Amino acid sequence: MKPTNAQTEVARFQIFKEEYLAADGQLLHPLPQNLSADTLVRFYKHMVYARTFDQKAIALQRTGQLGTYPSALGQEAINTALGMCMLPEDVLVPYYRDHSTRLIRGTPARDLSRYWGGDERGSMFSDLTNPDFPDCVPIATQLSHAAGVATALKIKQLPFATVTTCGDGATSRGEFYEALNLAGVWQLPLVMVVNNNRWAISVPFSKQSSVQTIAQKAIAAEVACLQVDGNDPVGLLKCLDEALKRARGNKGATLIEALTYRLGDHTTADDARRYRAAAELASAQEIEPMIRLRRYLTAQNLWSDELEQAETEQSKARVQVEVKAYLATEPQTPDDFFDYVYETCPPELERQKHFARAKFARLQQAKHGNGHGDQHG
Amino acid sequence: MANTESTHTEPTQAPKQIVATMVDALNCALAQALEEDEQVVLLGEDIATNGGVFRVTEGLKDRFGVRRVMDTPLAETIIAGMTVGMATQGLRPVAEIQFMGFIYSTMEHIVSHATRMRNRTRGRLTCPLVIRAPFGGGIHAPEHHSESTEAMFAHIPGLRIIIPSSPVRAYGLLLSAIRCNDPVLFLEPKRVYRSVKQRLTLDAAGLPIDSCFILREGQDITLVSWGASIRETLLAADQLQILGVSVEVIDVASIKPLDSDTIIASTKKTGRLVIVQEAAQTLGLASEIIARVQEQAFFQLRAPISRVTGFDIPMPYFRNEALYMPDTQQILDAAQATLAV
Numbered sequence: 001m002k003p004t005n006a007q008t009e010v011a012r013f014q015i016f017k018e019e020y021l022a023a024d025g026q027l028l029h030p031l032p033q034n035l036s037a038d039t040l041v042r043f044y045k046h047m048v049y050a051r052t053f054d055q056k057a058i059a060l061q062r063t064g065q066l067g068t069y070p071s072a073l074g075q076e077a078i079n080t081a082l083g084m085c086m087l088p089e090d091v092l093v094p095y096y097r098d099h100s101t102r103l104i105r106g107t108p109a110r111d112l113s114r115y116w117g118g119d120e121r122g123s124m125f126s127d128l129t130n131p132d133f134p135d136c137v138p139i140a141t142q143l144s145h146a147a148g149v150a151t152a153l154k155i156k157q158l159p160f161a162t163v164t165t166c167g168d169g170a171t172s173r174g175e176f177y178e179a180l181n182l183a184g185v186w187q188l189p190l191v192m193v194v195n196n197n198r199w200a201i202s203v204p205f206s207k208q209s210s211v212q213t214i215a216q217k218a219i220a221a222e223v224a225c226l227q228v229d230g231n232d233p234v235g236l237l238k239c240l241d242e243a244l245k246r247a248r249g250n251k252g253a254t255l256i257e258a259l260t261y262r263l264g265d266h267t268t269a270d271d272a273r274r275y276r277a278a279a280e281l282a283s284a285q286e287i288e289p290m291i292r293l294r295r296y297l298t299a300q301n302l303w304s305d306e307l308e309q310a311e312t313e314q315s316k317a318r319v320q321v322e323v324k325a326y327l328a329t330e331p332q333t334p335d336d337f338f339d340y341v342y343e344t345c346p347p348e349l350e351r352q353k354h355f356a357r358a359k360f361a362r363l364q365q366a367k368h369g370n371g372h373g374d375q376h377g
Numbered sequence: 378m379a380n381t382e383s384t385h386t387e388p389t390q391a392p393k394q395i396v397a398t399m400v401d402a403l404n405c406a407l408a409q410a411l412e413e414d415e416q417v418v419l420l421g422e423d424i425a426t427n428g429g430v431f432r433v434t435e436g437l438k439d440r441f442g443v444r445r446v447m448d449t450p451l452a453e454t455i456i457a458g459m460t461v462g463m464a465t466q467g468l469r470p471v472a473e474i475q476f477m478g479f480i481y482s483t484m485e486h487i488v489s490h491a492t493r494m495r496n497r498t499r500g501r502l503t504c505p506l507v508i509r510a511p512f513g514g515g516i517h518a519p520e521h522h523s524e525s526t527e528a529m530f531a532h533i534p535g536l537r538i539i540i541p542s543s544p545v546r547a548y549g550l551l552l553s554a555i556r557c558n559d560p561v562l563f564l565e566p567k568r569v570y571r572s573v574k575q576r577l578t579l580d581a582a583g584l585p586i587d588s589c590f591i592l593r594e595g596q597d598i599t600l601v602s603w604g605a606s607i608r609e610t611l612l613a614a615d616q617l618q619i620l621g622v623s624v625e626v627i628d629v630a631s632i633k634p635l636d637s638d639t640i641i642a643s644t645k646k647t648g649r650l651v652i653v654q655e656a657a658q659t660l661g662l663a664s665e666i667i668a669r670v671q672e673q674a675f676f677q678l679r680a681p682i683s684r685v686t687g688f689d690i691p692m693p694y695f696r697n698e699a700l701y702m703p704d705t706q707q708i709l710d711a712a713q714a715t716l717a718v
Contacts, residue, residue, distance in 0.1 A: 091466075120496065120498075120499055121499050123498045123501070124498050124499035125501060128501055131466075133502070134497055138489045138490075141485060144458020144461070144486065145462035145465075146462060147458065147459050147462060148458060148459030148463040148466075149462040149463070149465065149466055151459060151463055152463045155418065155468065162462075174454065175455065178458075179455060179458075182450060182459075336499070341534055342495075342535065342537075342634070343495070343558040343559055346587065347636075348634060
């Protein structure tokens with residue numbers, strides 16, 4: 001639209017993209033000053049562990065030992081960078097594909113498995129002092145919670161940040177804009193990270209929105225924004241670290257659009273072959289984060305086939321310990337489902353609890369009693 | 378025992394007494410809550426500088442500052458969502474939704490998050506929050522400003538719903554709601570906001586939120602209501618008393634969890650029950666009360682349980698709202714039909 005004589009320019013905006021480590025493992029720019037190669041080795045190891053767990057979780061689901069599970073295959077770099085940049089006191093308000101962040105923040109794989117394995121105690125966390133929110137399934141609602149957490153940190157004048165994540169589909173929802181708007185007008189200590197993995201179940205981003213970047217949506221709220229290659233560990237560490245420091249220093253919120261690609265299905269209940277071309281997937285595999293970091297580290301003599309094999313085996317062993325602990329989890333009692341609805345159980349719920357106990361006993365009897373029960377459950 | 382060492386105690390000042398409307402009482406309760414617990418914060422549209430469109434939060438920003446009394450952007454969804462985030466961090470947010478007619482976009486946060494957080498984290502995170510909203514008809518308000526939809530929320534596990542019917546109960550119940558560690562929907566019958574004045578003792582005492590209030594004891598019939606309809610229910614009770622009927626009147630007040638035991642015990646005594654509900658008829662609170670009473674007091678009933686409710690129609694605009702609102706005559710008719718059995 002060309003301006004008429006009656007129109008003058010009142011504002012102008014730009015969007016920048018940050019990238020350091022290219023898909024071929026070459027650095028486009030020197031490493032940022034405070035980033036050591038050792039950090040990148042740790043980064044790689046975190047991703048090995050996260051991917052090992054991811055593969056195990058899918059295998060558990062396929063063998064009936066886990067419920068529906070959303071793989072993070074291909075976007076581990078974003079999760080890992082977040083886990084590494086956050087302080088323990090920062091609060092994570094995630095969506096549901098941030099497994100690596102959780103693992104790094106001390107939520108063990110047994111807890112993740114419990115949650116996706118249909119046990120509420122997965123979100124109780126083995127570490128009760130962990131301040132993080134449970135996974136959030138209703139899309140974009142976590143962004144409002146994060147705004148509330150950030151407001152609380154601000155009111156209490158605590159020098160910590162709130163981090164919230166979402167996918168590209170979530171940016172179509174009203175709450176995405178409500179959260180951005182509040183973050184801008186209240187200068188919240190908030191970092192919003194969009195995992196733009198190009199697919200919201202079966203809908204590609206081209207059908208989600210006509211914007212050139214998701215980052216630019218923050219401009220409408222006067223929130224700092226940036227696009228980053230979400231498969232580039234270096235770029236991610238740099239921009240997340242800066243955004244977190246801004247937040248902790250009470251200098252305002254940041255929206256980071258991290259460009260990545262969902263290499264797996266939406267969840268184990270999905271089959272992406274129904275809507276996604278094989279060629280697109282193949283080219284996305286060329287740019288995924290682990291290959292490029294391994295290329296870089298190998299070229300720097302910081303990584304080798306031997307180290308790879310050792311790390312993989314160690315990760316498998318660690319995951320195995322976690323899976324064993326998950327599978328050995330004591331079952332919940334019927335009381336557990338009534339006792340946390342309110343702080344104290346009201347009389348009507350007590351009555352229902354007594355009925356549930358009897359029903360539970362009957363179900364147990366049918367399952368185990370006399371060998372006549374249903375053994376398929 | 379208290380006061381055994383009275384030689385050393387200062388003479389205690391008697392709590393201040395005021396003559397208060399429900400708006401005054403709510404304002405005093407909020408001030409008391411802000412005063413006694415620095416984790417309490419208020420947020421909502423127009424609540425700080427303007428003091429709320431009904432003036433419930435008048436003066437609180439000046440007294441407690443903008444960190445604790447916050448004007449939010451005009452966005453109900455995030456107001457509700459924020460309270461969830463704030464509450465998990467140890468704050469006790471009290472959010473105002475300006476009218477219940479604008480509350481529906483907050484429902485996702487109430488259903489999916491606020492009421493589930495304790496359960497889904499097995500107690501690790503909790504949501505001690507209050508969402509206040511004026512509701513109900515009878516003040517000639519514009520479209521969407523007069524509905525009573527408490528039953529939509531009463532279906533949600535984990536939520537508390539409290540509806541005061543007088544200034545005194547508004548004060549004590551709101552204090553208890555804010556001190557409670559569960560999420561509370563606190564619905565304020567705006568028809569009562571300024572229509573009644575009561576002597577109110579500012580003693581910081583909460584009222585129970587797990588039981589009904591027996592407003593009058595009687596032997597022949599039980600009338601049950603809540604919110605603004607308590608007025609018509611009491612007027613009907615007055616007229617029945619003149620006719621020689623001994624009437625028990627119960628103010629439910631805590632809609633959920635529902636203290637059905639008090640209602641059942643009363644019905645067992647009187648054998649007759651009429652429920653007055655401003656909300657539309659189908660699947661209202663009256664339906665649940667009837668179900669529980671017939672389960673536990675069926676053989677003590679001397680007449681079918683009757684209910685007086687709004688119609689299952691969209692609330693008429695203010696010109697015709699009297700057609701909708703349950704009135705004293707309807708209650709009398711229902712009571713007399715019940716007594717005639």
